[in-house]
Amino acid sequence: MGFAETFKALSDPVRRDILVLLKRGRLSAGEIGSHFDMTGATISYHLNILKKAELVFENREKNFIYYELNTSVVEEVMLWLAELKGEKEYVEDK
Amino acid sequence: MGFAETFKALSDPVRRDILVLLKRGRLSAGEIGSHFDMTGATISYHLNILKKAELVFENREKNFIYYELNTSVVEEVMLWLAELKGEKEYVEDK
DNA sequence: TTGGTATTTAGAAATATTTCTAAATACTAT
DNA sequence: ATAGTATTTAGAAATATTTCTAAATACCAA
Numbered sequence: 669m670g671f672a673e674t675f676k677a678l679s680d681p682v683r684r685d686i687l688v689l690l691k692r693g694r695l696s697a698g699e700i701g702s703h704f705d706m707t708g709a710t711i712s713y714h715l716n717i718l719k720k721a722e723l724v725f726e727n728r729e730k731n732f733i734y735y736e737l738n739t740s741v742v743e744e745v746m747l748w749l750a751e752l753k754g755e756k757e758y759v760e761d762k
Numbered sequence: 763m764g765f766a767e768t769f770k771a772l773s774d775p776v777r778r779d780i781l782v783l784l785k786r787g788r789l790s791a792g793e794i795g796s797h798f799d800m801t802g803a804t805i806s807y808h809l810n811i812l813k814k815a816e817l818v819f820e821n822r823e824k825n826f827i828y829y830e831l832n833t834s835v836v837e838e839v840m841l842w843l844a845e846l847k848g849e850k851e852y853v854e855d856k
Numbered sequence: 857t858t859g860g861t862a863t864t865t866a867g868a869a870a871t872a873t874t875t876c877t878a879a880a881t882a883c884t885a886t
Numbered sequence: 887a888t889a890g891t892a893t894t895t896a897g898a899a900a901t902a903t904t905t906c907t908a909a910a911t912a913c914c915a916a
Contacts, residue, residue: 676903691846710906728913742846742847752785752831754833791892801876804874822882824883825892825893
């Protein structure tokens with residue numbers, strides 16, 4: 669949790685692109701990096717931010733670290749937006 | 763449109779708080795400012811970012827500028843997230 | 857153990873963001 | 887026209903973010 673972290677993570681185009689890549693399935697850090705014109709170190713930096721925001725989780729295997737999309741946090745963000753929009757289920761008189 | 767701008771706008775806690783305030787209805791810049799411990803200039807800066815992202819629109823009246831939530835852009839962001847999550851309606855083989 | 861591949865960490869440079877103060881603009885009312 | 891209130895704009899300082907290079911860690915294979 670922590671919407672601040674999550675929205676911040678979503679605010680960078682590289683990180684959103686990474687998430688879109690992961691939509692098709694898990695990828696290693698190297699495979700992710702190969703889609704961008706940046707060093708592995710920079711990709712690692714972005715992956716770390718996504719991980720802290722719990723938008724992805726990692727899975728170590730052999731010599732690789734695989735990253736996977738965490739859709740449950742995506743869903744939490746959608747709920748926040750739905751409430752902002754005034755979805756009936758979440759509007760509470762206060 | 764322009765998700766970069768929109769997500770960036772949503773990434774700041776002050777701006778998210780402003781949007782939540784506006785959920786209840788339109789407010790003038792001054793009324794918005796009174797909820798925060800910041801100068802009017804800073805609030806104006808944030809309102810401008812929200813305006814550029816089309817998350818709010820303004821309405822000039824008398825001596826005041828009223829700001830109002832634009833829920834349609836909130837909805838577009840939700841669609842982007844829904845697609846990321848893999849909602850059936852938006853998944854397209856590519 | 858030695859060497860190789862995958863990835864991260866550290867530190868620094870460039871850029872962007874947030875905030876302030878002071879000044880400017882815009883509109884109202886007298 | 888003048889004075890007053892509401893808000894924005896400009897410019898500067900503080901802080902945060904993004905990116906790189908170089909070095910470190912982790913793991914595998916021979």
